[in-house]
Amino acid sequence: MSEGISQPDKPETLEGESRDLFSKFDDLIAMREGLLASGQEDPFNLVMEKVLSPTRAICNGRDTILLGTYNYMGMTFDPDVVEAGKQALEDFGSGTTGSRVLNGTYQGHKECEDALREFYAMDHAMVFSTGYQANLGIISTIAGKGDYIVLDIDSHASIWDGCAMGKAEVVPFKHNDLEAMEKRLRRIPEGAGKLVVLEGVYSMLGDIAPLKEMVAVAKKYGAMVLVDEAHSMGFIGEHGRGVCEQAGVIDDVDFIIGTFSKSVGTVGGFCVSNHPKFEILRLVCRPYVFTASLPPSVVATAATSIRKLMHGSNKRAHLWENSKRLHGGLKDLGFELGTEEPQSAIVAVIMPDLERGAAMWEALLKEGLYVNLARPPATPANMTLLRCSLCAEHSEEEVETILGMFKRAGKAVGII
Amino acid sequence: MDRPETDQTIRRLIDPFNKKGVEITEATTFAGDLEFDSLTVMDFVAAIEDEFDVIISMNQQAEIETYGQLVGAVHKLQADR
Ligand SMILES: Cc1ncc(COP(=O)(O)O)c(C=O)c1O
Numbered sequence: 001m002s003e004g005i006s007q008p009d010k011p012e013t014l015e016g017e018s019r020d021l022f023s024k025f026d027d028l029i030a031m032r033e034g035l036l037a038s039g040q041e042d043p044f045n046l047v048m049e050k051v052l053s054p055t056r057a058i059c060n061g062r063d064t065i066l067l068g069t070y071n072y073m074g075m076t077f078d079p080d081v082v083e084a085g086k087q088a089l090e091d092f093g094s095g096t097t098g099s100r101v102l103n104g105t106y107q108g109h110k111e112c113e114d115a116l117r118e119f120y121a122m123d124h125a126m127v128f129s130t131g132y133q134a135n136l137g138i139i140s141t142i143a144g145k146g147d148y149i150v151l152d153i154d155s156h157a158s159i160w161d162g163c164a165m166g167k168a169e170v171v172p173f174k175h176n177d178l179e180a181m182e183k184r185l186r187r188i189p190e191g192a193g194k195l196v197v198l199e200g201v202y203s204m205l206g207d208i209a210p211l212k213e214m215v216a217v218a219k220k221y222g223a224m225v226l227v228d229e230a231h232s233m234g235f236i237g238e239h240g241r242g243v244c245e246q247a248g249v250i251d252d253v254d255f256i257i258g259t260f261s262k263s264v265g266t267v268g269g270f271c272v273s274n275h276p277k278f279e280i281l282r283l284v285c286r287p288y289v290f291t292a293s294l295p296p297s298v299v300a301t302a303a304t305s306i307r308k309l310m311h312g313s314n315k316r317a318h319l320w321e322n323s324k325r326l327h328g329g330l331k332d333l334g335f336e337l338g339t340e341e342p343q344s345a346i347v348a349v350i351m352p353d354l355e356r357g358a359a360m361w362e363a364l365l366k367e368g369l370y371v372n373l374a375r376p377p378a379t380p381a382n383m384t385l386l387r388c389s390l391c392a393e394h395s396e397e398e399v400e401t402i403l404g405m406f407k408r409a410g411k412a413v414g415i416i
Numbered sequence: 417m418d419r420p421e422t423d424q425t426i427r428r429l430i431d432p433f434n435k436k437g438v439e440i441t442e443a444t445t446f447a448g449d450l451e452f453d454s455l456t457v458m459d460f461v462a463a464i465e466d467e468f469d470v471i472i473s474m475n476q477q478a479e480i481e482t483y484g485q486l487v488g489a490v491h492k493l494q495a496d497r
Contacts, residue, residue: 148473153458169473172458180462187471381455 035354041362043373053077054265054393059370067388067402068372070203072345073234073315074393075265075305085266088300095295100127101282104293112299115306116270120241120256124278127299129291131230131259131269132158137287138226138255138271139197140166147193150184150218152176152209154202154380156228168195175202175380178213185221194223200243201231204380204387205338206346208232211247219252226255234263234309235316235345235392263309266301268294315392319345322390322399329403334416338385348374349386349406356413357384363409369402422468422491429463430483442484468494 036042041060050058054074055066075081088108098104109127116125128134139162143149147168151159154175163170171188173180181196188194196218198209211227218225229242237245240263244250254275260268271281282288294302320342327342330349338348351357354375361373364386372389376382390399410416417425427440433456434440438449446452452460461472464486470493472480480486 148471167475169471169475171471171473174458174462183466184471187465187469377454382453 035358040358041365043358043361046365046370051076055391055398057370059365062365062368064365064368064370065394065398065402065405066370067390067394068370069391070231070262070389071265071391072231072319072389073263073265073305073309073312074391075263075308078265078305078308080308081265081301081305084304085297085301089297092296094297096293098292099289100293101289106293106296106299108296108299108303109293112268112303112306113270115303116272119239119306119310120250120272122256122272123274123276125270125272126278126281126285126288127294127302128269128271128288129294130267131257131261132161133287133291134257134259134269134271135159135228136162136165137285138257138281139163139195140287141281141285142166142224142255143168143193143195147195148188149195149197150181150188150223151197152181152199152202154204155197155199156203156230157378159197159199159228163197176207176209178210178217181214182217182221185217185223188221194218194221196223196225198225198227199231200227200229200236201344201346203231203346204374204378204385205348206231206342206344206387207339208236208243208343211243211249215244215247215249215252224254225252226257227253228257230257230259230262231344231346233258234312235319238313240309240312240316260298260302260305264302264305266298266305268298268302312392319390319392321396322392322394323347325396325399326388326390326402329399330406333403333407333410335406335410345390347388347390349388351384351386352415354384356415357386360409360413360415361386363412364405367405367409369405369409417491417494419487419491422494423487425467426464426483426487426490429467430460433460440483442482442487444483445481446483446486447481464490470494470497 046059048057048059054071054076057064057066092106096104112127113125128137135158143166145167148171149163149168150171152175153172171184173184198214201208215225227244232242234240236243241250244253255271255273257271260266323342323345327347331337336350351360364371372387374385374387379385465472468490480489
């Protein structure tokens with residue numbers, strides 16, 4: 001096109017602003033820019049310059065207490081775990097450069113799966129490269145076209161993506177609503193395959209599912225049950241097996257999904273099961289087959305950590321104490337919380353709106369406290385939340401310090 | 417239930433969700449005209465499912481954009497039962 005000619009049917013647009021595939025993100029870009037223009041530190045661009053322990057880091061130049069890392073059991077700096085990783089790095093190298101079904105299954109992967117089978121007292125364990133892929137892979141592989149998946153509306157993104165990938169009929173029900181779940185199961189056509197997907201702990205509000213009742217109803221309608229225990233493994237239940245264990249239904253659950261990125265303290269995901277045909281999944285589950293396996297150092301740290309978590313009852317008890325102390329303290333200060341009583345190691349503080357939530361997040365960071373800012377659309381009912389996840393390594397005094405920070409920041413921002 | 421009856425029932429069910437009192441025609445869209453967000457969709461769909469004792473999966477919902485399409489889909493679901 002020659003310069004200087006403006007065509008009447010084509011309004012002039014500035015360079016770089018013409019419509020393309022990125023135009024769909026314009027609203028989000030504008031919202032982010034608006035937030036940052038107000039002088040706000042970017043909540044989604046925080047850099048940890050130094051990590052001192054499971055509970056402390058240098059963030060943006062400040063010594064900071066970590067209260068939003070899901071490092072529930074504080075295993076990331078456990079000397080045995082770190083040592084196992086170093087040894088594996090020495091002995092097996094930095095990576096496997098291959099899929100689990102080709103050259104990517106090392107002794108360490110087998111040992112990690114052995115540790116999981118022992119931890120859960122189950123027959124089968126399959127390790128994935130992340131928890132996201134574990135949900136994606138298992139759900140999409142077992143529930144295909146014509147099958148029905150009944151799931152909680154507040155399910156994690158990896159669950160939704162697994163449902164979409166498998167092309168099953170997806171039927172959500174209202175969060176933790178047993179009756180709504182039962183109605184949907186009852187209406188599924190005769191003969192169709194059914195999968196119910198639940199989570200032990202829902203990470204947004206830190207509430208747990210009524211698994212005893214829900215699993216019983218699912219079984220009554222002949223559905224298979226998958227429970228994602230990402231936020232309960234290592235902490236909830238006598239042996240740390242999760243809400244399934246606490247509710248006494250672990251033997252009725254067909255699949256448990258979990259992650260190494262929280263209590264275990266490294267990265268990776270898994271599924272454990274007693275299903276007699278479970279092993280076939282290794283050949284047909286695409287997010288397992290078509291990606292490289294975890295590095296030897298990662299599976300070595302995971303296996304060591306999982307074995308130590310089996311004997312973690314003292315740490316579990318201390319973590320409960322921490323959760324109760326923080327929950328009670330915040331409630332006394334006048335904050336609105338996600339649950340009436342503490343149900344997990346997550347305490348969600350409900351903010352009046354996104355602006356004050358972001359301001360509160362920043363005020364806490366300046367006090368030297370990192371919490372997790374969760375905002376719409378990722379949150380239930382479009383709430384803005386400050387999610388606090390406690391660690392077994394937080395001391396009693398640290399929790400008191402944290403409460404002091406919340407008090408000052410809350411008053412400064414005008415929330416309490 | 418014939419189509420006009422189904423239409424009448426759904427009109428009654430949509431009322432509490434139609435906060436702005438938008439006039440409902442066959443061409444009224446849920447996302448555009450009625451500005452339903454995902455939570456409203458969930459509650460509205462649950463109300464219809466309970467009334468007619470049917471399942472409208474998310475896959476089916478994805479195909480439904482207008483009020484007329486919804487009435488048609490529910491009418492067919494009932495007939496297939
Ligand atoms: C409920 C739930 N499932 C799965 C995952 C994914 O775990 P990973 O970090 O291992 O991909 C998460 C993590 O955010 C989660 O919260």
